[in-house]
Every structure is written in C-alpha cells, then in structure tokens.
Amino acid sequence: MKIVVLTGAGISAESGLPTFRGAGGLWNGVRAETLATPEAFADNPQRVLDFYNFRRAMVREAAPNAAHQAIAALERHHPVSVVTQNVDNLHERAGSTDVLHVHGEIMLARSSRNPGLKVPMQDQDIRLGDLADDGAQLRPDVVWFGEAVRHIDESLDRIREADRFLVVGTSLQVWPVADWVHHATRAGERVIIAPELRTCPDHFEWICGTACDEVPPIMSRWARSALAD
Ligand code: APR
Secondary structure (H helix, E strand, O other), rough: OEEEEEHHHHHHHHHHOOOOOOOOOOOOOHHHOOOOOHHHHOOHHHHHHHHHHHHHHHHHOOOOOOHHHHHHHHOOOOOOOOEEEOOOOHHHHOOOOEEEEEOOEEEEEEEEEOOOEEEEEOOOOOOOEEOOOOOEEEEEEEOOOOOOOHHHHHHHHHHHHHHHHEEEEEOOEEEEEEHHHHHHOOOOEEEEEEEOOOOOOOOOOEEEOOOOHHHHHHHHHHHHHHHHO
C-alpha cells in the first residue's frame, strides 16, 4: 500500500508557525511580491534576508506537533511519502525520512548565482556579504514566486501511485501544487483536512478540523489497515 501525504502551512500552524493566507497569515497586508520574488531580492536584499531570518528563527523555536509526529509514526509501519510545500523542517524533526520540499528549505542557504551551491543554516542568519563558494551573495534556498517548483516529476509519480492520499494544511491556491490533488486517481481513499476550504476537490472526503485533531486518528487507522494487508 502506497501512502502519500501532501502538506501545507496549516500543518505547522499548531507548532506556532504562521500560515500565508487566512487569519494571521504572512501575506495579510503584505504583498508577497515585495518579499518572495527574485526581483524583491534584487531590489532590497536586506529586507528579504530579514524576512527569512525572522521566519528561520521561528522554525528553530518551533517543535513538531502531533500531526507531524503521527505521520512519522505511521512510517514505522509502512513507507510514507511526504510532499510538502513547507520550507520548515518539522516533518524531518518528527522523524519522517521521505520528504520532498517542493518550495525549498528555509534551513538551507544557497548561492544567488548557482542553486546547486548550498550551505546549511541551522543556527545562523544570512547577512549581506555572506558569500557562497562561487563568490555570490547567499540567499535562502526557498522557491520564490516565478521560480521553478522542485521535485515535480517525483511528487506526481508518488501521488499517481498512491493508494491512500492525505492532503492537510493547504488552501490549494498556489500552482502547480494545487493541481496535483487531481492526479491521485489510483487512491481508494483521498482525504483533505482543513478548518475551512473554498472547494473540496472531486472524490475527496473533507474533514473540517485541525491537523493535530484529525491527522493522528487517520494515521492510526491507516497503520492498522496496512498491517492487515
Ligand atoms: N490545521 C489544518 N489546517 C489548517 C490549520 C490547522 N491547525 N490552520 C490553518 N489551516 C489551513 C487553512 O485553513 C488554509 O487552508 O491551512 C491552509 C493554509 O493555507 P496557506 O496559508 O495558503 O498555505 P499553503 O497552502 O501552504 O500556501 C502554499 O503559498 O505563499 C506560498 O510558498 C508559499 O508554500 C506556500 C504556498
């Protein structure tokens, strides 16, 4: 049985990390274009670095919650692929080992010239003047609007092959990920968890609730059925 979980900012909300849209969202009252685009970085690199340093400090202070832990716990019984839009490392810190960060990772920096030149940023900020080995300014290793989303083929392969597919904590308002939920055509069970949802994708069961309340019981049920298979 192939299990795939697609996550967004909402799964980390109960760990204290803000989402982007909805109440308290990072984009409320802020134009994402001024903080999360290559043009914004070229225009005012200090402002962009400060934004991500602030968010990285929050990630360091945060801890995986019951939802992250339940997904990692299921992996003790059965392989679980996590496809996440989140740049935090809470899935890994909970113990998940197969995590695709399609929008990059905030705990990594990279050369602003060569995306392949990466530097771990576990406990420090990125400052203006911090250079990669190629002499270019370091920037967060996250995918900004207008940049290529990562792991598209791998993510779609996993979702297409999934027998059970859980979507949790995403408003499904950013492409191409928003379209990926329609590719889970083999999945006998498709569940989406969110406290509010504009439209529920076809063939999905919408559980109106929070990740910490709703993910653990689903993971437990899937672990039991995986053992029964
Ligand atoms: N449990 C589950 N879901 C929650 C919770 C919670 N405790 N709190 C909020 N949510 C839901 C919200 O209802 C919303 O549907 O999480 C979703 C968060 O949506 P967004 O803030 O739009 O985050 P996301 O979907 O991950 O955004 C996608 O947009 O700005 C870009 O790169 C950024 O990866 C991000 C992408």
